[in-house]
Amino acid sequence: xxxxxxxxxxxxxxxxxxxxxxxxxxxxxxxxxxxxxxxxxxxxxxxxxxxxxxxxxxxxxxxxxxxxxxxxxxxxxxxxxxxxxxxxxxxxxxxxxxxxxxxxxxxxxxxxxxxxxxxxxxxxxxxxxxxxxxxxxxxxxxxxxxxxxxxxxxxxx
Amino acid sequence: xxxxxxxxxxxxxxxxxxxxxxxxxxxxxxxxxxxxxxxxxxxxxxxxxxxxxxxxxxxxxxxxxxxxxxxxxxxxxxxxxxxxxxxxxxxxxxxxxxxxxxxxxxxxxxxxxxxxxxxxxxxxxxxxxxxxxxxxxxxxxxxxxxxxxxxxxxxxxxxxxxxxxxxxxxxxxxxxxxxxxxxxxxxxxxxxxx
Numbered sequence: 525x526x527x528x529x530x531x532x533x534x535x536x537x538x539x540x541x542x543x544x545x546x547x548x549x550x551x552x553x554x555x556x557x558x559x560x561x562x563x564x565x566x567x568x569x570x571x572x573x574x575x576x577x578x579x580x581x582x583x584x585x586x587x588x589x590x591x592x593x594x595x596x597x598x599x600x601x602x603x604x605x606x607x608x609x610x611x612x613x614x615x616x617x618x619x620x621x622x623x624x625x626x627x628x629x630x631x632x633x634x635x636x637x638x639x640x641x642x643x644x645x646x647x648x649x650x651x652x653x654x655x656x657x658x659x660x661x662x663x664x665x666x667x668x669x670x671x672x673x674x675x676x677x678x679x680x681x
Numbered sequence: 682x683x684x685x686x687x688x689x690x691x692x693x694x695x696x697x698x699x700x701x702x703x704x705x706x707x708x709x710x711x712x713x714x715x716x717x718x719x720x721x722x723x724x725x726x727x728x729x730x731x732x733x734x735x736x737x738x739x740x741x742x743x744x745x746x747x748x749x750x751x752x753x754x755x756x757x758x759x760x761x762x763x764x765x766x767x768x769x770x771x772x773x774x775x776x777x778x779x780x781x782x783x784x785x786x787x788x789x790x791x792x793x794x795x796x797x798x799x800x801x802x803x804x805x806x807x808x809x810x811x812x813x814x815x816x817x818x819x820x821x822x823x824x825x826x827x828x829x830x831x832x833x834x835x836x837x838x839x840x841x842x843x844x845x846x847x848x849x850x851x852x853x854x855x856x857x858x859x860x861x862x863x864x865x866x867x868x869x870x871x872x873x874x875x
Contacts (some may be wrong), residue, residue, distance in 0.1 A: 543698075544696045545692070545695045545696045546701055548696055548699040548700055548703055549699050551703055552699055552702050552703045552706065555703065555706035555707055555710055556706050558697055558710055559706050559709055559710045573808035573811040574806060574808075574811075574812075575717070575718055575811055575812070575814070575815040576815065576819070577815050577818040577819045577822055578716040578717055578718060579716060579717070579718070579719050579720065580715075580716045581715040581717060581719075587715075640714060640719075642717065645807050646807065647806065647807055647808030647811075648687070648806055648808070649806065649807045650803060650804050650805065650806060650807070651743075651801045651802065651803060651804070651805040651806070651807060651810050652803030652804070652854060653871070654807055654810070655801075655803065658722055660686075661722060662722050662723070662724065662725050663725060665724065666720070667721050667722040667724060668721060669720050669721070669722060670708075670715075670717045670718065670719050670720070670721075671717045671718045671720065671811055671814065672715050672716070672717035673716070673717045673718060673811060673815075678758065678811070678812040678815050678816065
């Protein structure tokens with residue numbers, strides 16, 4: 525007569541966890557959509573300087589990144605002088621023109637005038653290399669630049 | 682014997698797999714936006730530089746040892762902002778009725794004529810250069826904020842934030858005109874010597 529057995533009295537019924545995967549998937553999708561993967565593997569030290577009068581650099585698709593700094597520990601064979609990095613590799617000042625041209629070609633034509641060049645330069649770098657980059661950018665008429673910095677007071681560095 | 686149904690797949694570990702993926706994306710996510718100092722480089726043109734009176738130029742020199750020479754005097758970075766404000770807001774020729782400076786005839790005529798000239802050497806470190814740039818931009822921002830406060834009761838930075846805010850309810854066209862007016866009163870004339 526087990527069919528008519530009385531239900532056990534008392535005892536808290538187990539919480540139904542069937543919806544747990546759904547919740548986790550929801551979170552997963554949120555982070556998948558919000559994720560921006562690092563575009564470049566840095567081969568240089570990139571400790572940005574501080575500034576407090578900063579403006580946000582939104583519209584990530586309209587930014588070209590130029591990195592500069594000393595080669596990091598794994599790339600000591602490239603010397604200790606500051607180097608430029610474009611995309612994933614070390615580059616010379618003369619490579620900037622072709623880099624800018626390639627970046628422009630990969631964007632829609634009407635967006636090209638809005639492109640900004642973000643200079644991510646290590647704080648300990650000498651201005652000489654930055655001056656060379658700027659001169660090269662002027663030559664290819666990429667005049668909008670952004671000195672990428674960390675937000676903070678300039679004095680406590 | 683009854684017909685045996687296909688055994689149900691155990692979905693208990695689905696949550697674990699999803700968690701694993703979730704943690705991966707949590708770790709790789711960078712939500713923060715880059716920020717920095719926006720500048721515009723001068724185009725390469727072989728034009729004759731205009732003749733500017735010496736008193737309208739505020740020379741800032743950064744040497745290879747990160748020492749600062751402002752108007753032929755040695756200065757610390759922390760004092761640069763004040764000095765730049767005093768220079769820009771001088772109003773020496775009296776044509777600027779909103780300037781609060783000393784009206785020293787030996788300093789700049791008015792904010793639209795005042796030019797800050799920044800010169801650095803190849804050995805200057807980048808972080809000092811950025812600190813100086815930051816202080817000079819700050820000087821302009823302080824003056825613009827004051828002007829905006831006097832005219833419209835809001836700071837310049839606030840107004841700029843409002844223009845970029847899609848949810849801001851006010852009249853954007855008018856706000857843009859107001860911003861233009863302040864930018865005209867205190868134009869950012871920061872020249873870099875090559």
